[in-house]
Amino acid sequence: MAVASDLVRAFAIEATEFPDLSRAYRVMTVPKIVINERVQFEGALPEPQFLAAVLEAVEAK
Amino acid sequence: MAIMTARDEQEVRKQFERMKDSVKLVVFSQSLSAAELCRQNEQLVREVADLSDKISVEVLNLAIDRERADAYGVDQVPAIVVEGARDYGIRFYGVPTGYEFSNLIDAIIVVSTGEPALSDETKSSLAALAGPVDIKVFSTPT
Numbered sequence: 001m002a003v004a005s006d007l008v009r010a011f012a013i014e015a016t017e018f019p020d021l022s023r024a025y026r027v028m029t030v031p032k033i034v035i036n037e038r039v040q041f042e043g044a045l046p047e048p049q050f051l052a053a054v055l056e057a058v059e060a061k
Numbered sequence: 062m063a064i065m066t067a068r069d070e071q072e073v074r075k076q077f078e079r080m081k082d083s084v085k086l087v088v089f090s091q092s093l094s095a096a097e098l099c100r101q102n103e104q105l106v107r108e109v110a111d112l113s114d115k116i117s118v119e120v121l122n123l124a125i126d127r128e129r130a131d132a133y134g135v136d137q138v139p140a141i142v143v144e145g146a147r148d149y150g151i152r153f154y155g156v157p158t159g160y161e162f163s164n165l166i167d168a169i170i171v172v173s174t175g176e177p178a179l180s181d182e183t184k185s186s187l188a189a190l191a192g193p194v195d196i197k198v199f200s201t202p203t
Contacts, residue, residue, distance in 0.1 A: 001196065002150040003177040005187040008194045009134065012164055014155025015199040017098060018137060021154075022199060032199040051183050058192050 001054065008054075064105045064158075070112060073166055077113040080173040084116050087142040089135050091123040102139035102156045109165070115173065141165070145172030159202030 002010040015022045015030055025034050033050075034040045035057035045053065065073070086106050090099035103120055110116040123130050123138050133142050133152070141153040143165070149172050157165040171177055177184065 001177065001179065001183075001187060001194075003145075003171050003175060004179055004184050005190055005194070006150070007190045007192065008187065008196065009150035010152070010196045011198065012151075012153045012157070012161055012168075013197055013199050014153075014157070014161060015201050017095070017139075017155035021137070025197065025199065027199045030200045034197040034199075036193075036195050047180060047183055051186055054190075054194055054196070055186065058190055058194055 001050075063108060064101065065108045070108075073109065074112045076166055076170060077115070079170050080113060080115050082115070082146050082173050082175070084169050084173050085144045086110060086116060086118050086169075087129075087133065087144060088118060088120045089123045089126075089130060089133075089138050089140040089142075090120060091138045093124070095138055098156055099139045102141065105156060105158070105162075106141060109169075116169065143168045143172050145175060160200055161202065 002008045013021060015027050025032065025040070029042050031044060032040065032042050035054055039053050039057040041053060086109070088103055088106050090103060092099065106118055110118045121129055123135070130136065133148070135142065135152060137154045139154070139156060141157065142148065143151040143153070151168050151172065153161065153165060155161070
């Protein structure tokens, strides 16, 4: 998605090496995805649902 | 001692045959915090880069190279920026082992080709995004 749009930035974060970040984002299970600090979900989502989460995060402003 | 096994190297070398344009891996380290993890991260990145002459490595220091870090939006170490013909916004925080390792290899190939493995519907929706999107994916090595 980051390659598809200049507006998208993606961070892959190793949760155990960053306990402070993991605590701040309440990471209980992995993978956990947080989009624009607003929309979050746990587990892998199929592409259309992932896209819907991205669009929701952008529109939630 | 090498982090990657001979079998890993063979597999990754094969995957890198799909690369097109050159890729730069910009590594951020800082000896004061997480020195050992930064050392491992640098070593792993160099081992990966050795498997393709299309991959170059630049190691920066988070504290010294502040302007570069700000430009990349990097504020943690160890970090890796996967940069292709331009910076697509892909970063890794932490040593990418296990599950993250295959994501790193995939990211290198995708920025090299500039072709995301997404459906046409997804691509057209992303092309019309109304604002910036910051995606954080938390995972663990296993």
